[in-house]
Amino acid sequence: MFDGKILCVALTSVAAAFTASGTASAADLVTYQLDWLPGGDKAPIYVCVQEGFCEEAGLEIKIEPGRGSSEAITKLATGTSDIGSAGLGALMAARATEGVPATAVMSIFNMGPHAFYTTADTGIASIKDVKGKKIATSPFTSSNVFLPLVLADNGFSEADITLTKSDPGALGPLLMTGQSDAIIAWLTDVSRYTGQAKEAGKELVVLPWADAGLELYSAALVASDTFLTERPEVAKRFVAAFKKSLEFAYENPDKAAAAVAAMVPELSAEDVKGSWLDASKLAFNEVTETYGLGALDADRLQATWERVAASQDLDPASLQPEDVVDRSFMPASE
Incomplete structure (x- = not known):
């Protein structure tokens, strides 16, 4: 015979099991936009997924490939993606000429490549x-x-x-x-x-x-303004998890390479490691020692904009560099 009490108990047990297993089912989905194809220089986001830093932050990550900073910024500005990597110079030019609704929240590479x-x-x-x-x-x-x-x-x-x-x-x-x-x-x-x-x-x-003499910021963590406005706590959790992943990748290049290769099987861990070791020097260097990892220094921002404006024949007065950044999403320094 059908026993309704047994079914009720069973369903309650299943619900309890989901609750006890954590917040996986309630994780916030974040679409991460690459500015190019997957590779060693993109290792931190793969570390965030493979090493569980994003999961610990209650985040589910979807990674989208890109074909350059301009395309990445367009996808972020239109809300197709939430946050991702893009050239800070490209963002400045896009804000100056088109007023795109996207903002840099953290530096990834503080030197030009x-x-x-x-x-x-x-x-x-x-x-x-x-x-x-x-x-x-x-x-x-x-x-x-x-x-x-x-x-x-x-x-x-x-x-x-x-x-x-x-x-x-x-x-x-x-x-x-x-x-x-x-x-x-x-x-x-x-x-x-x-x-x-x-x-x-x-x-x-x-x-x-x-x-x-070409001293400027290059890749930055850039977010859709809609994402920052509508889901600020999710954005803060993501930025903290990403920064942790960047540090982990620097300290553990073999694991960083393995993380990329695990998710992008057409890439070998050996090739990924070499690329990441090269790229990591753009994130960890004397500029980092001076200002801190991920920092967006006002003077360096200004110097970056002056170079971008000169290179693209833009009016330097058409943009205030501080208008393209928001440092409030960075975790507090320890």
Whole structure:
């Protein structure tokens, strides 16, 4: 016979079990927007998921790939995604020209990733030495925007170099075969190009633009204004979990690489680790020691905007840098 009391007890037990198991069923969904495809430089968000930092914060994470900061900012501004990584310079330009409803809440990389890569046999030992040389770059890298400024800082212009644009995958071969004297690439790729140089029997030389005066913030944690306004406590929990994940990834590069490889099986942990070790230097450095991890220093913000405005021929008065950031979502310093 059917026993209603037994069914009632059973249902009560199931409900109690769900309650006792934690808040998984009630976790807040957060859509995280990457500014590019998954890779080692994106390790912190994968650590947040795999190491349980986001789960501990009562968060369920959905990760969306991207195709550049402009696309990422558009998705954040329209509310398609809640929070994610994007270039702070790109956000500043978008706020100045379009008034996009998105805000930076934390710095991820406090240094620009831009650099010239060359080989020792070219004789190029400083940025001044690229004058008169053949340079290859990707058509869509944000480095191209800052190239005229870097060259001007060193006393010459694009007219003094032979610049060609090639597929990103062709840059390494162009350099290693001598078809280009130098290439423009990010510091997140040092390990990859070092390996290519070794295979070609050459010594890689890396010339960071930051060492030549291009001091600015690059990747930041950028959020939809709607997300920040409507779910501020969720945003605070996420930022705290992300910061914890960033620190964990820096201290545990093998686990960080494993976290990415576990969720993106087409990437090998070995390649991810090399990329993360390169990228982590943009987050943990002398700037971090001075201002703290994730900090958005007012003077550096101003310097970043001045460079962005100059590179894109924008009126410096069209934006107050402080208007694009909100530091209140960062956890209090310990």
